[in-house]
Amino acid sequence: MPKFDEEKTKKKFEExxxxxxxxxxxxxxxxYGLPYLDLSRMTIDLDSxxxxxxxxxxxxQMAVFQSVGKKLQVAVKNPESLKTKEILEELRxxxxxxxxxxxxxxxxxxxxxxxxxxxxxxxxxxxxxxxxPERLEGFRQKIKGLSAMRELLKEVPAGRETRKISEVLxxxxxxxxxxxxxxxxxxxxxxxxxxxxxxxxxxxxLAPVGIKAYQLLLSRIKLVSELKLNVKDQAxxxxxxxxxxxxxxxxxxxxxxxxxxxxxxLRILNPKTIALGFxxxxxxxxxLEELAKELKKPNGMILTTGxxxxxKTTTLYAFVKKILSSEIKIVTIEDPIEYHIPGIxxxxxxxxxxxxxxxxxxxxxxxxxxxxxxxxxxxxQTAETAMHAALTGHLVFSTLHTNDxxxxxxxxIDLGVKPNIIAPATNVAIAQRLVxxxxxxCVKKEKPSAAELKIIEAExxxxxxxxxxxxxxxxxxxxxGGCERCNETGYKGRxxxxxxxxxxxxxxxxxxxxxxxxxxxxxxxxQGMLSMKQDGILKMLAGVTTLEExxxxxxxx
Numbered sequence: 163m164p165k166f167d168e169e170k171t172k173k174k175f176e177e178x179x180x181x182x183x184x185x186x187x188x189x190x191x192x193x194y195g196l197p198y199l200d201l202s203r204m205t206i207d208l209d210s211x212x213x214x215x216x217x218x219x220x221x222x223q224m225a226v227f228q229s230v231g232k233k234l235q236v237a238v239k240n241p242e243s244l245k246t247k248e249i250l251e252e253l254r255x256x257x258x259x260x261x262x263x264x265x266x267x268x269x270x271x272x273x274x275x276x277x278x279x280x281x282x283x284x285x286x287x288x289x290x291x292x293x294x295p296e297r298l299e300g301f302r303q304k305i306k307g308l309s310a311m312r313e314l315l316k317e318v319p320a321g322r323e324t325r326k327i328s329e330v331l332x333x334x335x336x337x338x339x340x341x342x343x344x345x346x347x348x349x350x351x352x353x354x355x356x357x358x359x360x361x362x363x364x365x366x367x368l369a370p371v372g373i374k375a376y377q378l379l380l381s382r383i384k385l386v387s388e389l390k391l392n393v394k395d396q397a398x399x400x401x402x403x404x405x406x407x408x409x410x411x412x413x414x415x416x417x418x419x420x421x422x423x424x425x426x427x428l429r430i431l432n433p434k435t436i437a438l439g440f441x442x443x444x445x446x447x448x449x450l451e452e453l454a455k456e457l458k459k460p461n462g463m464i465l466t467t468g469x470x471x472x473x474k475t476t477t478l479y480a481f482v483k484k485i486l487s488s489e490i491k492i493v494t495i496e497d498p499i500e501y502h503i504p505g506i507x508x509x510x511x512x513x514x515x516x517x518x519x520x521x522x523x524x525x526x527x528x529x530x531x532x533x534x535x536x537x538x539x540x541x542x543q544t545a546e547t548a549m550h551a552a553l554t555g556h557l558v559f560s561t562l563h564t565n566d567x568x569x570x571x572x573x574x575i576d577l578g579v580k581p582n583i584i585a586p587a588t589n590v591a592i593a594q595r596l597v598x599x600x601x602x603x604c605v606k607k608e609k610p611s612a613a614e615l616k617i618i619e620a621e622x623x624x625x626x627x628x629x630x631x632x633x634x635x636x637x638x639x640x641x642x643g644g645c646e647r648c649n650e651t652g653y654k655g656r657x658x659x660x661x662x663x664x665x666x667x668x669x670x671x672x673x674x675x676x677x678x679x680x681x682x683x684x685x686x687x688x689q690g691m692l693s694m695k696q697d698g699i700l701k702m703l704a705g706v707t708t709l710e711e712x713x714x715x716x717x718x719x
Contacts, residue, residue: 180268187266194241196262197392201227201237201269204391205327205382206276210234213258214249216277222249225273228385230402232258235385237265237273263391299407301336308359308366308649311337315357315369327378331386335404337368338430339411341649344471345430350376350423361649362598362656363471363715373423380417380424387415395419401498409433414498431500438476440484444657444706446697448628452664453590457485460532462589463552465539467564467573473596473658474561475500478535481559482506485533494535495522511537519544527551536560542578549579549587566694567593567663568683571673585673591663595694595715597707598653604643605652605705614639614709617718621699626690632703640705657706659698659716662691 184200191198210229211219219225222245228235234253238246241262253260305311314333334357338346343359348371350356355376357368371379384391387400398417403410414429445453456464464481466474479501482492486505497511497519507529511518517525519536520543526534527547538561539545552558564573570591574584610618615634622631642652663669663686672685687693692700698712 180266183266183268187264187269191264194264196238196241196264199237199263199265199269199391201225201265201272203377203381204228205378205385206273207328207382207385208276208279211273211276213253216274218249219277220274222246223267223270224249225270226260227273228382230386230388233388234258234260235263235391236260237263237270239265239267239270301333302340305337305340307646308341308361308368309646311341312369315371327375327382330375331379331382335413335428335430338428339404339406339432342432342434343430344432346426346428348376348379348426350420350425352422355379355423361651362653363596364598364651366649366651376423380426383415383426383428384417387413389415389417394424412498412500431498433501437501438480440480443477443480443660444701445660446692446700449660449662449691452662452691453481453592454484456590456664457481457557459557459589461552461555461557463548463558463560463587464589465560465562465570465591467562467567467570467591467593468595469563469565471596472594473656474594475537477592477594477658478559478561479503482533482535490532491530492533492535493526493529493531494537495519495526496535496537507531520547523547523551527556531556533557533559538562539574539577545574545577545579546583549583552587552589553583562591564591564593566683567591567661568679568686569593570663571677571682572679575676581673581676585665585670588665590665592660593662593694594658594660596656597659597698597701597711597715598651599655599657599706600640600642600708601645601648601652601654603647604645606641606643607638607705608641610637610639610709617709617713618699618703621693621696624687625696626687626692628690629692629700632700637703639702640708642708642710652708653711657701659694659701659712660692661686661694661697664689664691 188198204227206227207229210226213226213229213234214224223239223243224246225237226234227237240246241264250260304314334346338359341359341361343361345360347358347360347365348355350373354370354372357371358365359368381391386402389398389400396419400415402413402415404413412431414431416427418425441450466477468474482503486492492506494506494508495511496508499508499510502508509522511522519538519540523534523536523544524547534551534556536544536548536558539548548558548560562570562573564570571584575581619634625631644650644652648654663682666689669685672681695716698707698716701707702709702712
């Protein structure tokens, strides 16, 4: 005869009761037209919980479980309750903006149980996002490299513990700032989520995150980014701000649905990593001198080209800072505004409100600017408006996605711009990539192999006449090592490799004939400027980067 398991049966009945309660809450949510939530799957922020005292929360059968500034996420059992309405009205009088979610009684009990972790009631002060600068600084003191960060992440809760999720997010962000990561990736899998940083353009694994912790992190990130919690099958974009002692740092959030959950990418727009001066970009002296002349021209277009993450916008910002003065008016339209420059007018594109690059650019022209920066040319309308601005007395800066400088003209023609507009409007097209710099602490020097020497010679043999070919006898080339300072990668920081196409009279006549990319490249070589690969080879011989890194970024030839 089978033995009766009282505990197991009791647990099963409790699970059935909980399911019935949640099913009823879902039905009531539809009745009241409110989104349904199960608080056991959400992050309950203690500072948000303090906005309503425990006594009031229990009386009103409600709880504030998350907040961003004055925007509150409020769980309620019955939105028609008089006490609930009374407390909500008091919150609105204090200029709070409550968003209601219908929950079950057991969900609310989970929220109420957290009050024991809250110190004496203190009203929460408003802010963009409640990330403590003191805690951030404390984390940053402990983070000396990737290995130290991995050790700290071992403390990330894997089970149903929710108390520390806000601290976990702060730790992840503090690590990104300290290690100068450009992006944070949180990618859910079947049994865990993968946490990675993009360091100097390359992704580095940190630690697996338990599925429960991932769900709580996702909830917290959505809240601070002002995204919809109950939308799980659509891409969402948002942003939030990290407050540090030195400056406010913008974070751009991207959420993308996938087979195992929503993939999260946080782009860290840290002014420290992009605030380079004109002379600090790594541009070769001859090209730097030519570009300085172009920046003095009163009109025309200067384009920076390359794939996403190649430093195009940073270069344009450096150009703007180079020519910034009280005598000229500079207006930008960007998406997003990555770096705030005092003394210029910067505007944020918002296509949902009708302010896209094309319409924004037309509005900017009515502001009587001398110089205009357009974040990116994406379509024919933006391209034509920018070109006409360049032809009518404005200096225009913008970016374009192409593989090299010679590809700029075919790309613009492909967008639909007529060659007779491109030729007179464009002054110069600059192509660029970012290569990692060798770590000065652990870099090694070795003789090149026969294959490597062949690659080097091939590029140097075609150097423009104005450049003296280096002596390759007994040369030593840098090799990446690996130490604590560079997180065992052998590289620390990045520098640009550049090439430029100047629209001379000869190039202008060529453009009018709708030329191929090959024809433009041949004409570009006659101008005597370095290609990106040649620029990289000279930087490699100077010990700045390695041949392996240059090949990874620029290619074989």
